[in-house]
Amino acid sequence: MKLIDYADRDMLAIDLAQQLAGELTAALMHEERATLIVPGGTTPAPIFDALCAADLDWARVDVMPSDERWVPEDHPRSNGRLIRERLLVGRAAAARFLPLYATADTPELALGQLEQVIRPYLPAAVALLGMGEDMHTASLFPDADGLAQALAADAPSLVAIRTAAQPEPRVSLSARALRGSLSLHLVITGQAKRDALSVARNQPPERAPVATILENAEIHWAA
Numbered sequence: 001m002k003l004i005d006y007a008d009r010d011m012l013a014i015d016l017a018q019q020l021a022g023e024l025t026a027a028l029m030h031e032e033r034a035t036l037i038v039p040g041g042t043t044p045a046p047i048f049d050a051l052c053a054a055d056l057d058w059a060r061v062d063v064m065p066s067d068e069r070w071v072p073e074d075h076p077r078s079n080g081r082l083i084r085e086r087l088l089v090g091r092a093a094a095a096r097f098l099p100l101y102a103t104a105d106t107p108e109l110a111l112g113q114l115e116q117v118i119r120p121y122l123p124a125a126v127a128l129l130g131m132g133e134d135m136h137t138a139s140l141f142p143d144a145d146g147l148a149q150a151l152a153a154d155a156p157s158l159v160a161i162r163t164a165a166q167p168e169p170r171v172s173l174s175a176r177a178l179r180g181s182l183s184l185h186l187v188i189t190g191q192a193k194r195d196a197l198s199v200a201r202n203q204p205p206e207r208a209p210v211a212t213i214l215e216n217a218e219i220h221w222a223a
């Protein structure tokens with residue numbers, strides 16, 4: 001695990017966006033297309049604002065959320081909505097978006113169909129993930145129904161997640177699918193998340209799900 005400490009959140013957004021763009025460009029030098037996994041939540045928007053202006057062949061990039069809340073795509077809590085509004089604009093509007101949501105009452109009803117769609121796009125060339133103070137990453141929450149399956153070595157790429165801690169059910173890429181990414185980044189901001197990360201390093205993934213990706217990940221932090 002490598003931790004990069006930035007002077008502030010603006011520097012983090014600019015430098016990290018540049019690094020992600022460089023990695024995508026490198027991937028596109030030897031592959032026809034490249035998959036980019038990105039998180040939702042509150043942290044990544046400034047990174048998206050910088051990344052969407054990157055000068056790369058976005059028409060050959062497939063963008064996939066790390067996880068999705070089971071709400072319609074125009075809902076304020078939709079990760080897909082954030083990605084469309086803040087990343088898939090400017091130059092990045094040419095990228096293809098692979099939503100992890102389909103119109104169905106429950107994620108379980110659409111899981112098979114969504115998994116079939118995303119499978120050819122995995123493993124990702126580049127993955128950016130977020131983390132909550134409760135040590136979840138993507139939607140792999142401690143104490144969630146579905147966590148054991150999501151952490152299993154033979155897990156499907158996409159799993160349904162339900163937790164009392166969240167207002168809606170979710171879908172998430174599994175630990176196996178996330179770890180398979182050729183380049184893996186975790187972005188966290190604030191002291192509380194830095195402290196949570198220190199705790200997570202000494203916990204099993206069943207208690208601190210983010211631990212499942214730490215070995216392979218580069219961590220980006222700013223206060």
Ligand SMILES: O=C1O[C@H](COP(=O)(O)O)[C@@H](O)[C@H](O)[C@H]1O
Pocket residue numbers: 038039040041042043044066067068069079129130131132133136137138139
């Ligand atoms: O619920 C989620 O939380 C994590 C962390 O979000 P943040 O608001 O603390 O940045 C995020 O990475 C994930 O994609 C999202 O669905």
